[in-house]
Amino acid sequence: MDTLDLLRARCEGRNINPETLLATDYLNHFNEIIMLLDMVPDMPEILEDCRGWQPKTYAEHFRDSVFSDKDLAIEAYDHAPPRYRDPFNETIEQMNTLALQSVARVDQALADGAQDMAGEWARSASRTLQKLIDVASAIIHGSSTTLDQAEIDAMIGF
Numbered sequence: 001m002d003t004l005d006l007l008r009a010r011c012e013g014r015n016i017n018p019e020t021l022l023a024t025d026y027l028n029h030f031n032e033i034i035m036l037l038d039m040v041p042d043m044p045e046i047l048e049d050c051r052g053w054q055p056k057t058y059a060e061h062f063r064d065s066v067f068s069d070k071d072l073a074i075e076a077y078d079h080a081p082p083r084y085r086d087p088f089n090e091t092i093e094q095m096n097t098l099a100l101q102s103v104a105r106v107d108q109a110l111a112d113g114a115q116d117m118a119g120e121w122a123r124s125a126s127r128t129l130q131k132l133i134d135v136a137s138a139i140i141h142g143s144s145t146t147l148d149q150a151e152i153d154a155m156i157g158f
Contacts, residue, residue, distance in 0.1 A: 014069050020084040021076035022140040025067045027133050029056050033099045037126040041119030050103045055096035088139045095132045
């Protein structure tokens with residue numbers, strides 16, 4: 001058995017896909033901002049928490065987590081096949097950008113007194129981020145499909 005086969009064997013039965021060598025636990029980082037954005041229309045003051053959300057790399061997320069196999073997840077990611085890791089990273093970058101731009105846009109709308117518009121943008125961003133989580137999850141489970149920027153922009157209305 002070569003090193004990659006041994007690593008895949010170590011991932012069997014854990015929350016790390018042995019084919020892609022990626023773990024869905026990383027997506028929990030995005031669930032936080034989705035939940036917060038969902039709350040903005042009813043509780044605009046929650047935007048303060050949204051402003052505190054920042055992107056984390058895959059390794060940063062696992063280093064900071066209580067995930068029982070976090071060291072294995074970091075090691076496996078370093079060996080993830082590019083056919084999965086590249087579209088996964090592209091999707092994550094789109095999510096990071098969307099989250100940060102959306103928080104800034106909602107923040108500006110609230111500052112301008114456009115609370116209804118801020119709420120709509122927050123809801124739209126939350127829905128689009130959830131769709132991107134679905135894409136990222138599919139990649140983790142073996143798909144290599146992604147969305148391009150125009151598709152994302154069309155979903156959120158940017």
